[in-house]
Amino acid sequence: MQEPPLGTVCEAMSGGTRALPIGMFCGRMSLPEIQMPPGPGGAYRGPVISYQWRGDFASAEVEALQADGFGRAPADHDWKAQVERHSLGWVCARSGAELAGFVNVAWDGGVHAFILDTVVARPLRRHGVGTRLVKVAAREARADGCEWLHVDFEDHLGPFYFGCCGFQPTNAGLIRLDDPA
Ligand SMILES: CC(C)(COP(=O)(O)OP(=O)(O)OC[C@H]1O[C@@H](n2cnc3c(N)ncnc32)[C@H](O)[C@@H]1OP(=O)(O)O)[C@@H](O)C(=O)NCCC(=O)NCCS
Numbered sequence: 001m002q003e004p005p006l007g008t009v010c011e012a013m014s015g016g017t018r019a020l021p022i023g024m025f026c027g028r029m030s031l032p033e034i035q036m037p038p039g040p041g042g043a044y045r046g047p048v049i050s051y052q053w054r055g056d057f058a059s060a061e062v063e064a065l066q067a068d069g070f071g072r073a074p075a076d077h078d079w080k081a082q083v084e085r086h087s088l089g090w091v092c093a094r095s096g097a098e099l100a101g102f103v104n105v106a107w108d109g110g111v112h113a114f115i116l117d118t119v120v121a122r123p124l125r126r127h128g129v130g131t132r133l134v135k136v137a138a139r140e141a142r143a144d145g146c147e148w149l150h151v152d153f154e155d156h157l158g159p160f161y162f163g164c165c166g167f168q169p170t171n172a173g174l175i176r177l178d179d180p181a
Contacts, residue, residue, distance in 0.1 A: 052091065053090075059077060065102055065121060098121070100129055102117065111146050115150065
């Protein structure tokens, strides 16, 4: 299927083993509806998730997702100031008014962008929301002139980043700067 044009994306969340049949855009732009083949019985399940590049959010709702996703206590972190000052952009996924997922796209000011802080709300995981977040981030970074999108992650997330999000394995390095050793 052809990749849809840029903008706010709304689509039904995948349910079970098949993708749900309707993907469409909403928001300020008037964009065509994308029809996909109906699934067995034509039944549509799951909430509609919207994905918005540089979408509005409250720092507390991102912090709540991050704290839960990365197993730490919530802190008083100003995510809005951080990403507005330092990032190329970010993607907010919403299920209705609720923040369903978030990804931060850091930037070197040139052609390199970096995926950070990818997180999906626990009850909505394993339905394709994380994959869609990263794909929207990649598309928008490309549209903004970036040539490379980087990510690093723990081994167990290989099936997600390599298998679903389109990243290729490469050599990379990391120094833990807050390690006194
Ligand atoms: C990682 C994360 C963002 C994935 O979001 P998601 O919406 O569940 O991902 P998707 O539904 O798009 O996953 C697509 C595929 O990726 C793989 N995958 C997703 N999460 C995985 C996990 N935790 N472990 C191993 N493989 C995983 C699976 O192959 C999955 O397909 P399947 O559900 O048919 O098996 C989510 O689990 C999360 O928020 N985790 C906590 C925070 C975190 O670790 N973030 C990553 C920082 S690098």
